[in-house]
Amino acid sequence: MSNIKRLALFFLGLGILFPFAYLAFLSFSGAWFFPEVLPGYFGLKNWKEILSTESDMGFSFFSSLGISLLVATLGTGTGFIWSKSIAYHAQKESWLVLAYFPYMLSPVVLAACLNFFFLKSGLSGTWQGVVLGQYLVAFPYSVIFFQAFWNHRTRQFEQLVLTLGGSSNQAFVQVLLPLAKGMILVCFFQTFLISWFEYGLTALIGVGKVQTLTVKVFLYIKEANFYYGAIACCLLVWPPVILLYLNKRFVYNRLV
Amino acid sequence: MFLEVKQLSKSFQKDLIVDRLSLSLDQHRTLSILGRSGCGKTTLLKLIAGLETADQGSIWVNGEEMSGKTPAERKIVYLYQEDLLFPHLTVRGNIGFGLKLQKVAPSQIAEQVDLMIERLELQGQGDKMPQQLSGGQRQRVSFGRAIITNPRLLLLDEPFGSLDVGTRQRMQELFKELAAIYGITSLFVTHDLKEAILMGDDIGLMKKGSLQIYSDKQDFLLDPQTGVRSEIEFWESLLKPNY
The missing domain is CATH 1.10.3720.10 (MetI-like)
Structure with a gap:
C-alpha cells in the first residue's frame, strides 16, 4: 500500500473516530469558555453528578x-x-x-x-x-x-x-x-x-x-x-x- | 395398478398446462417421461405430490384417492433438479431429516443413516456440511434423504440436469441399484432422450400437457415424434465417409 493511501486511510479513520472521542472528552470537561483552547476542568465530576443527583x-x-x-x-x-x-x-x-x-x-x-x-x-x-x-x-x-x-x-x-x-x-x-x-x-x-x-x-x-x-x-x-x-x-x-x-x-x- | 392418474387437468390463468392426462404404473417400476421445457412435466409431478391442486381429474395410489390429502399424508416424495440440501445440517442430518420428522427414535435413525451412507458410497462424509461436497455427492445425499423415508412413490424432476456427463452416468447407475434394493416406484422426468430410455421400465412422451405412454421401448424408438430416429440419423451421418 502506498504512503498516500495509508495517509488517506489514517485521516479517514481519524474523521470517523473524532466525533466519538470528542463526545467522550466533552463529557469529562467543565468550565470551558471561549476563547480558551482547553477546558478549565477535566475529570469525573459530570459523570458523578449525573449518576448521583440526576438519577433519571x-x-x-x-x-x-x-x-x-x-x-x-x-x-x-x-x-x-x-x-x-x-x-x-x-x-x-x-x-x-x-x-x-x-x-x-x-x-x-x-x-x-x-x-x-x-x-x-x-x-x-x-x-x-x-x-x-x-x-x-x-x-x-x-x-x-x-x-x-x-x-x-x-x-x-x-x-x-x-x-x-x-x-x-x-x-x-x-x-x-x-x-x-x-x-x-x-x-x-x-x-x-x-x-x-x-x-x-x-x-x-x-x-x-x-x-x-x-x-x-x-x-x-x-x-x-x-x-x-x-x-x-x-x-x-x-x-x-x-x-x-x-x-x-x-x-x-x-x-x- | 399401483399409481393411476385419471383425466387430470390444470390451468394457470388461461394457459392449459396439463390437459386431461391419464397414466398408470405398476409397483416397483419406473416410468420415465420425456418432454421439452414447458410441456407440463413439473406441474404433473407437483399435482401428484399435492403441491398443486388439480382443476379436475383424480390421482389414486394403491387404491387410495389422493385428492384432499396433504403432501405429508400422501407419502410421495418430490425431488427437485437442485439437490436442496439443508445448509445448516450435516450429511447425516440431511439424510436422517425425514425420519426425524416422523419422530423415529434417534438410535434407529443413526442405524438407518449409517446404512444409507454406505449404500450411497459416502463413507467418511457423514459429518461434512453440504457446501463441502461435490455436485454428485450432494445429489446422492438428496436421494438418500428421500429414499430413507420409504416413500410410496418417488417423483424425480430432472434430478441429474445440473451434473456433468460422467457424474450423471454414475448417478443413473446408482439410482437403478437403489431402486432395485428398496423396490422404488417412481416417475422420472427428463428432457434427455438417452436418459429417458435408460432410466424407465416404461416410457412416455409429454407434449403440450398431454402424455403418450408407449407399450414397449420399440414403439418409442420408432415414433418420429420422440426424436430417436433423427438422433440416429445424425450419428450415422457423422460416420459416412464423405462427411
Whole structure:
C-alpha cells in the first residue's frame, strides 16, 4: 500500500473516530469558555453528578434499552411471519406500497396523524404508546427487509419438507428459521437502531412523560448543557457501537 | 395398478398446462417421461405430490384417492433438479431429516443413516456440511434423504440436469441399484432422450400437457415424434465417409 493511501486511510479513520472521542472528552470537561483552547476542568465530576443527583439518566438509559429491545423483538418477529404471507400474496405489490407508507410520510408525520387515536385510547404519554408508535415504523421495515428471503428457493425448501412428511410448523421451525437466522439477527439490529435513535415520534407520543435517552439529549442541548448532553450522547452511542461490533463479528462474517 | 392418474387437468390463468392426462404404473417400476421445457412435466409431478391442486381429474395410489390429502399424508416424495440440501445440517442430518420428522427414535435413525451412507458410497462424509461436497455427492445425499423415508412413490424432476456427463452416468447407475434394493416406484422426468430410455421400465412422451405412454421401448424408438430416429440419423451421418 502506498504512503498516500495509508495517509488517506489514517485521516479517514481519524474523521470517523473524532466525533466519538470528542463526545467522550466533552463529557469529562467543565468550565470551558471561549476563547480558551482547553477546558478549565477535566475529570469525573459530570459523570458523578449525573449518576448521583440526576438519577433519571440511568432510568432513561434502561427505558430506552427496554423499549428498543421490545420494539426490535416484536418488529422482527411479527415482520418475519407477515412478510411470508405478503410475499406469496396475489396482491403483494399493493401490500408493499402500504409498508413503505410510514417512510414516505416520515415517522413524525405518521405520529402526528395518529396522535388523536393515541390520546383517545389513553396511550399518549405512556411507554406502551411509545412502543406501539415505534412498532408502527419498525414492523413495515421488517416486512420489506424479509421480502428477499421468501424467494423461489425458500419455497422449494418448504415444499420439500412437506413431501418428506413434515407439517408447515415443522418446516417453519426446523428449516425456515435456521435458514433465516442471519437475516433475523440483522433485522433485529436494524429495528433496534430505528427505535433507539427515534426522537420525533417518541417526543410526540411520549409528550415528555416518556424520557428516552434521545429525548434527554435534545433536552440538554435545548438547555445548552453541553456536558450533560455529551454524557447522554455517550450513553446513546455506545450500545449501538457494541451491537455493531457483535453483528460484524458473529453475524455478518458468517453471512458473507 | 399401483399409481393411476385419471383425466387430470390444470390451468394457470388461461394457459392449459396439463390437459386431461391419464397414466398408470405398476409397483416397483419406473416410468420415465420425456418432454421439452414447458410441456407440463413439473406441474404433473407437483399435482401428484399435492403441491398443486388439480382443476379436475383424480390421482389414486394403491387404491387410495389422493385428492384432499396433504403432501405429508400422501407419502410421495418430490425431488427437485437442485439437490436442496439443508445448509445448516450435516450429511447425516440431511439424510436422517425425514425420519426425524416422523419422530423415529434417534438410535434407529443413526442405524438407518449409517446404512444409507454406505449404500450411497459416502463413507467418511457423514459429518461434512453440504457446501463441502461435490455436485454428485450432494445429489446422492438428496436421494438418500428421500429414499430413507420409504416413500410410496418417488417423483424425480430432472434430478441429474445440473451434473456433468460422467457424474450423471454414475448417478443413473446408482439410482437403478437403489431402486432395485428398496423396490422404488417412481416417475422420472427428463428432457434427455438417452436418459429417458435408460432410466424407465416404461416410457412416455409429454407434449403440450398431454402424455403418450408407449407399450414397449420399440414403439418409442420408432415414433418420429420422440426424436430417436433423427438422433440416429445424425450419428450415422457423422460416420459416412464423405462427411
